[in-house]
Amino acid sequence: MMMNSTWGIIATWRMAFDGINAATTRLQREESAETAVIEAVKMVEDYPFYKSVGYGGLPNEEGVVELDAAFMHGTTMAVGAVASIQDIANPIMLAQRLSQERFNSFMVGEGAKAWALANGFEQKTMLTERAQQHYEKKCRETIDQGLSPYSGHDTVGICAVDLKGDICVGTSTSGLFMKRPGRVGDSPLSGSGFYADSDVGAATATGLGEDLMKGCVSYEIVRRMGEGMSPQQAAESTVNDLEAKLIKRYGRAGDLSVVCINKSGDFGAATNIDNFSFSVATAKHEPTIYICRREGKQTKYEVASPEWLDAYQARITAPIV
Ligand code: ASP
Numbered sequence: 001m002m003m004n005s006t007w008g009i010i011a012t013w014r015m016a017f018d019g020i021n022a023a024t025t026r027l028q029r030e031e032s033a034e035t036a037v038i039e040a041v042k043m044v045e046d047y048p049f050y051k052s053v054g055y056g057g058l059p060n061e062e063g064v065v066e067l068d069a070a071f072m073h074g075t076t077m078a079v080g081a082v083a084s085i086q087d088i089a090n091p092i093m094l095a096q097r098l099s100q101e102r103f104n105s106f107m108v109g110e111g112a113k114a115w116a117l118a119n120g121f122e123q124k125t126m127l128t129e130r131a132q133q134h135y136e137k138k139c140r141e142t143i144d145q146g147l148s149p150y151s152g153h154d155t156v157g158i159c160a161v162d163l164k165g166d167i168c169v170g171t172s173t174s175g176l177f178m179k180r181p182g183r184v185g186d187s188p189l190s191g192s193g194f195y196a197d198s199d200v201g202a203a204t205a206t207g208l209g210e211d212l213m214k215g216c217v218s219y220e221i222v223r224r225m226g227e228g229m230s231p232q233q234a235a236e237s238t239v240n241d242l243e244a245k246l247i248k249r250y251g252r253a254g255d256l257s258v259v260c261i262n263k264s265g266d267f268g269a270a271t272n273i274d275n276f277s278f279s280v281a282t283a284k285h286e287p288t289i290y291i292c293r294r295e296g297k298q299t300k301y302e303v304a305s306p307e308w309l310d311a312y313q314a315r316i317t318a319p320i321v
Pocket of ligand 1: 155208
């Protein structure tokens with residue numbers, strides 16, 4: 001029985017667009033938000049040229065790929081997450097499976113891997129030759145030119161509303177490039193990297209996890225939507241307020257980018273950087289990639305141009321020199 005007259009799905013970054021397209025068909029066919037999110041995240045995890053998620057994700061400072069992922073169902077409030085997991089093919093599937101556990105639903109490192117293998121999850125070497133080349137290059141640059149090792153990170157975060165009114169969110173990332181072994185960001189942390197409540201909506205974040213988690217941004221956006229803000233107001237005010245507070249109290253703020261959707265399928269996006277992209281499709285809005293820029297305290301977005309899309313594809317597949 002349908003209990004909602006609409007559907008919608010929104011994701012951080014251009015990398016989610018193919019998954020959003022596939023999810024559109026699913027959601028139109030009355031498939032669940034859970035399936036739409038999981039399948040869309042899996043597509044990003046499996047694509048070797050997306051270097052900050054899943055297979056092909058960038059390694060830590062010792063050259064080891066450690067992945068974080070989470071899933072939340074906004075109706076049952078089930079949450080499952082994994083952090084610092086090595087060589088499991090689809091961390092998002094593991095997170096989804098863990099969300100069904102009454103206990104032990106957030107697992108890390110060796111324990112998470114052992115449990116995944118014992119429960120039939122696929123083992124896969126997640127370090128690709130290309131990611132290894134990126135790593136070697138970064139080691140050279142960091143040592144020779146004194147560059148910050150921590151540039152080069154992005155998380156796929158996807159929020160979906162289905163025709164039954166269920167709202168779900170999933171995240172997956174390799175976290176900060178050159179992070180210390182064992183470092184975990186916001187992406188697997190409920191309330192920070194993601195949050196969903198089927199009475200209201202869902203939100204997810206990408207950027208510097210160390211700063212995003214200082215504001216529990218995803219929970220805060222959903223809370224503000226619940227109090228009556230539009231998704232755009234909730235996203236923008238949350239990013240602006242956290243950025244201002246961080247600058248005042250802490251002296252600086254890292255990259256903070258968010259997307260969100262409410263149960264009516266209205267969406268919002270906000271960022272404090274200039275090249276944040278997001279992918280979205282709703283019953284009223286065809287699948288689209290937007291590029292954000294900041295004007296004062298407002299986030300403006302425009303449809304990605306064919307030139308932008310071509311340049312993007314060329315960049316992610318270019319030889320590493
Ligand atoms: N938020 C992620 C982390 O800190 C990285 C990103 O989204 O860029 O692990």
